[in-house]
Amino acid sequence: MAVKRLGTQTVKFGNPPSIKGFYTIVGPKEGDGPLSKYFDLILADDLWGQESWEKAEIKMQEECIKAAINNGGLTVNDINYLIAGDLLNQIIATGYSARQISIPFFGLYGACSTMTESLSLGAMIVDGGFADNVICSASSHFSTAERQFRFPLEYGNQRKFSSQWTVTGSGATLLASGGNGPYIKYVTTGKIIDAGIKDVNNMGAAMAPAAVDTLLYHFRDIGCKPSDYDLIISGDLGHIGKEIVIDMMKREGYDLRSMYTDAGVEIFDKDTQDTHAGGSGCACSAAVFNGYVLKEIKKGKFNRVLIMSTGALHSTTSVQQGESIPCIAHAVTIDKKRE
Amino acid sequence: MAVKRLGTQTVKFGNPPSIKGFYTIVGPKEGDGPLSKYFDLILADDLWGQESWEKAEIKMQEECIKAAINNGGLTVNDINYLIAGDLLNQIIATGYSARQISIPFFGLYGACSTMTESLSLGAMIVDGGFADNVICSASSHFSTAERQFRFPLEYGNQRKFSSQWTVTGSGATLLASGGNGPYIKYVTTGKIIDAGIKDVNNMGAAMAPAAVDTLLYHFRDIGCKPSDYDLIISGDLGHIGKEIVIDMMKREGYDLRSMYTDAGVEIFDKDTQDTHAGGSGCACSAAVFNGYVLKEIKKGKFNRVLIMSTGALHSTTSVQQGESIPCIAHAVTIDKKRE
Numbered sequence: 247m248a249v250k251r252l253g254t255q256t257v258k259f260g261n262p263p264s265i266k267g268f269y270t271i272v273g274p275k276e277g278d279g280p281l282s283k284y285f286d287l288i289l290a291d292d293l294w295g296q297e298s299w300e301k302a303e304i305k306m307q308e309e310c311i312k313a314a315i316n317n318g319g320l321t322v323n324d325i326n327y328l329i330a331g332d333l334l335n336q337i338i339a340t341g342y343s344a345r346q347i348s349i350p351f352f353g354l355y356g357a358c359s360t361m362t363e364s365l366s367l368g369a370m371i372v373d374g375g376f377a378d379n380v381i382c383s384a385s386s387h388f389s390t391a392e393r394q395f396r397f398p399l400e401y402g403n404q405r406k407f408s409s410q411w412t413v414t415g416s417g418a419t420l421l422a423s424g425g426n427g428p429y430i431k432y433v434t435t436g437k438i439i440d441a442g443i444k445d446v447n448n449m450g451a452a453m454a455p456a457a458v459d460t461l462l463y464h465f466r467d468i469g470c471k472p473s474d475y476d477l478i479i480s481g482d483l484g485h486i487g488k489e490i491v492i493d494m495m496k497r498e499g500y501d502l503r504s505m506y507t508d509a510g511v512e513i514f515d516k517d518t519q520d521t522h523a524g525g526s527g528c529a530c531s532a533a534v535f536n537g538y539v540l541k542e543i544k545k546g547k548f549n550r551v552l553i554m555s556t557g558a559l560h561s562t563t564s565v566q567q568g569e570s571i572p573c574i575a576h577a578v579t580i581d582k583k584r585e
Numbered sequence: 586m587a588v589k590r591l592g593t594q595t596v597k598f599g600n601p602p603s604i605k606g607f608y609t610i611v612g613p614k615e616g617d618g619p620l621s622k623y624f625d626l627i628l629a630d631d632l633w634g635q636e637s638w639e640k641a642e643i644k645m646q647e648e649c650i651k652a653a654i655n656n657g658g659l660t661v662n663d664i665n666y667l668i669a670g671d672l673l674n675q676i677i678a679t680g681y682s683a684r685q686i687s688i689p690f691f692g693l694y695g696a697c698s699t700m701t702e703s704l705s706l707g708a709m710i711v712d713g714g715f716a717d718n719v720i721c722s723a724s725s726h727f728s729t730a731e732r733q734f735r736f737p738l739e740y741g742n743q744r745k746f747s748s749q750w751t752v753t754g755s756g757a758t759l760l761a762s763g764g765n766g767p768y769i770k771y772v773t774t775g776k777i778i779d780a781g782i783k784d785v786n787n788m789g790a791a792m793a794p795a796a797v798d799t800l801l802y803h804f805r806d807i808g809c810k811p812s813d814y815d816l817i818i819s820g821d822l823g824h825i826g827k828e829i830v831i832d833m834m835k836r837e838g839y840d841l842r843s844m845y846t847d848a849g850v851e852i853f854d855k856d857t858q859d860t861h862a863g864g865s866g867c868a869c870s871a872a873v874f875n876g877y878v879l880k881e882i883k884k885g886k887f888n889r890v891l892i893m894s895t896g897a898l899h900s901t902t903s904v905q906q907g908e909s910i911p912c913i914a915h916a917v918t919i920d921k922k923r924e
Contacts, residue, residue, distance in 0.1 A: 250714045257715045335674040337694045341898035345911040350774035355676045355694040374713025375589045435689035559680035572684040
């Protein structure tokens, strides 16, 4: 049965699952950014008519999931599994949206790595023959994350220049056993990498070594090289983490300059949007992947993309207890062609 | 590819994954309970030499995973994936134990349903041909859960009679593509069921309808009946939830009286251990499954068992915002024989 395994961390799909539908919802700040035209729905305000930001995030994820299923020409009843997560304690944004979408549900916690964690498991479930259709999803919300992980917004606290800005948004991807692509061909699953960094205001630096570890295993396991991809895009390393990845990979003999970027670098304008080190959050890679990346693959700009969401698995409690930040990155190869 | 699917929520494994190793660690109170002899390691105190209860829970899960792998005659390097979760915010008990066990990692949040969520995904990954060996794990700790979800222990607050007692412990199961069983034959994945209950001191009542929904789909999807099992055991419904399940199932035409119990009912002595409505927590089903159930299957008391962990996916924030409790239950069929 082990024929689908490559090296130590990668699997190759025998019948690559097809991406049949996808959708993105983002907040107003993301809608003002450089990728504006790629998002399907841009909210006018980040409460979206709800009583709390948490309820707005729940609504975002629910509507995004439904729209992605609809975009794929299916209905909720056609879907075998929902695989999703978010940043909130007990993943309430996901649990409560799953309540509205009454199908078998696997809840994930992978912090900002959730989008590719869900795509990885979803692709295995489809290729393994356990499902015809799986919906994968992730969300985050600046205002829910900020008050949970940092300070009440009303404090108006100053942010460090190494801080990133949690993306308000949701992205959902419909995977199917049949379809015309693009296809998920490989998945490289990350290990926890902890470089000993304790500064929660510099998550890009904390997560970069995990991204590098996953990239190295991806290239070694498959026997491929960066230039085999038209685009390699990490989840939310931001400006600082992106440069660390480029430097560390160069030392390992890989030149990423021409095809690599980070979703947190692309989603906000560095000069005008005052997000300091760039975007972060589960929705950073979820929205950039389901917006920019998939739409440009469909249009023909990219044929082969490596998307790698990156996550920091600390909590406020672990940080208060003096622990460093354990990080992870999961990489997924998207190819326009099946073979 | 859909031949492995039965009905709407169940899959049948073509090559049932074998349970190759398992291990349990519990705290002193659990060690004083009726299932004492089934646990592999009973801690003398719930700090286990650590500086905080959170670090003790991390150590429990880490040691439990390593011991289950060792029990299966393998080493960490033989394991393709770790699939695990816990109750803490951002699943830090799992994230930090995964840091010590450097293998590809999928983090889950399924609240107290985590053990069977991890077994479900693990079994799909093994049967799907993506792994030879997968380790599945869950943990909880009375003292970390109590101060996160309810009150600081120092308050000495009174507990309602409908309250349950979070089990301190961890259980880990090693699944393998080859082996002599017992085997995972079926998996029925739950939907979110929310009966509108808002009382977080009565989780058994909140979770019971989710357990009933999963049981009904399990029997219908497979075309089997309760008496096909020697034991049907839910995760942590406790005394109140167990009775509700029996009543609700009776109304649906199923008599569970002779083979059904709940892990939260079994793990503590009702008369002497003062846990009110029984045990709860991810470790409740994880410890009872990897202790009592698997050891009695090996000894020949049970040939066919349905284990169904149950989870409540609320948070303190969602409860404070007036939300009811969304619940879920995942069922897994364990059979001594392969065919």
